[in-house]
Amino acid sequence: MSRLPAPPSELVSFLEGLPEPHILLDDRHHILAANGAYRRQFGVAGSVVGLTCHAVSHHASVPCDQAGESCPMAQACASGQRERVLHVHHTPLGEEYVQIELTPVAGAEGGPGFFVEKMVLLPVAAQPVPSAQGLIGRSPAFQRMLGLVARVAPSRAAVLLLGESGTGKELVAHAVHQGSVRARRALVPVDCSSMPEALFESELFGHEKGAFTGATQARPGLVEAADGGTLFLDEVGDIPLPLQVKLLRLLETGTYRRVGSTEQRHADLRVVSATHRNLQHMVVEGRFREDLYYRLSTFPIHLPPLREREGDTALLARALLERVAPPPRMLHLSGAALALLEAQPYPGNVRELRNLLERTALLCDGDAIGAEQVQQALACGLPPLAGGVEQGAGAPPALSVTPRRSPALGDDALRHALAAHQGSRAALARQLGISERSLYRRLKTLSALR
Structure with a gap:
């Protein structure tokens, strides 16, 4: 092996002080330095300096783009900017999903002399091999979905999960929450399909004593319980039309009122919603507010069947x-x-x-x-439903659902x-x-x- 370039000592010292796992690479995929966080998190025995990143992380003899995966270094060389990909890495716990963020560092003559690679184990998924907990999958469709979850989770954006019944929308909502800065606070689910319209507003926003018959004491709502955390609106397409405007006000201003109160309250929360319905069709039919749809769907994610x-x-x-x-x-x-x-x-x-x-x-x-x-x-199971799955939950209307x-x-x-x-x-x-x-x-x- 030819002699490796000497990395700038200032850059190595800077990476060593970072709390997240980082490695420094040359343009031939050789590891020039690995910080303490990388060694602790990935349990590296001995030095990885001089080895290639694909040999350490994938146990592969060729770069990722030659082994069926996307290579962030190849993408960064083509774009000249930071690139992010989702990979499956070998770790002491087995194969796990890792979010890769690779940044080119210009060399002395302007070209990319080094590459800084940040690696973060996803808290949003279990190992991609069989496990009793978490999201499980290795298929390209699953990895595309998980890559979107990893990108949006750390942000404040509202997320709309679209998918057929049984695709795991609640698990993905938990994944978005766990990958966010709000993970230490509550994730509060709201089952919009099971809540009677007469009680929906009270359950969501709370009520004051005497607000209605049976309200013998003041009670906070689910929005208040989610303050500082995440509010998960499951089956959001079932929210009654008259109440959609009040939900829209919460999303636009962060304010709400308990039933029977004139006091305006404030809630700092993130909204993740989910539905198996085609909300775009519902908007056209006048069954779902268009402005609410756009508020909820800042970042839509389609869950593959x-x-x-x-x-x-x-x-x-x-x-x-x-x-x-x-x-x-x-x-x-x-x-x-x-x-x-x-x-x-x-x-x-x-x-x-x-x-x-x-x-x-x-x-x-x-x-x-x-x-x-x-x-x-x-043979002893139920026969298939005559109507099948409602068409269009996050898929183009022209596509029909056909059996495998x-x-x-x-x-x-x-x-x-x-x-x-x-x-x-x-x-x-x-x-x-x-x-x-x-x-x-x-x-x-x-x-x-x-």
Whole structure:
């Protein structure tokens, strides 16, 4: 290896005093310095100076852009400015999501002589491998969503989470809160769909004694409880139209009044809202205020449905099994069972997957879940809803929601199912939830690939 450039001592000293993990790189990805915060947070044993960043963080022999990931250094060289990306790094706790912020530092002749890389473990997600807690996923769609969460979480911007039922909007709301400066204060959820219109204003803003029949004492509302923290408005599309104007006033001025009071109160809070409805359609139909929509949707984030998260079903299934069948019971999925799970369309998304796994666990007497238990759980489940999912929650109106078909069943998963199955091809097709013609076409393709 050629001799590394000597980093400016002032820059190394400056990085050492920063509380966040930082490393200093040359233009060939070699680490020139690593501060104490980096060594403590990532548990580095020995010096990393002289090693490449991709070898340390990814255990890879080539830079990220040659291994299927975005390389912040390549982006910074192209743009000449700071770049941010979301990566999965190897850490002492396993693989974890890390927010990378790389800044070029001009050299003596004006070109980028060094690169300062800041790394922050995301408090918004668990390890991308199976875990009993947190957001879980490795698919490109999931990582794009998580990257947006990481960007907006530290800001004050209002966030609107758009997605079908069961995609994990409340978990993402917690992620936004945990990644913000308000994480030490309360996250207060408001279930807008279950609150009667007559009580909504009182629950949200509070009321004074005698404000209405039954108000025997003054009571603070949920807005007051969220002061200094985050107010999470779940299913915001269900807020009654007459009350939307009062919510708009809170968002615009930070002020509100308790029911039965003329005193104007102030609340310092951030609003995260969520809905499975198409608010743009509701605005056009006059069922949702346009000005409120724009206040809530400063930073909209679309949560991908499970059918668009290729490969995540297996990760989620293993993690969810820990929740529906906690220790000392230790269940595991056979290859055929996993193949069958991955072949389902899941109109109810992660919530439906959890319900299916809970049924399957109850039908399993041993510690290994086979395809027959999954098939039995599918057979005793509810039939698909006739109306399907309401169209357009954060997606273009022209797109329709279609079930995931047989191509979502990967080649390896199909081989596992084929090896484990002892019956006819017709029975295997029924087990996988596909037609016999589709099965034979897939088997023909597999045969041609050998």
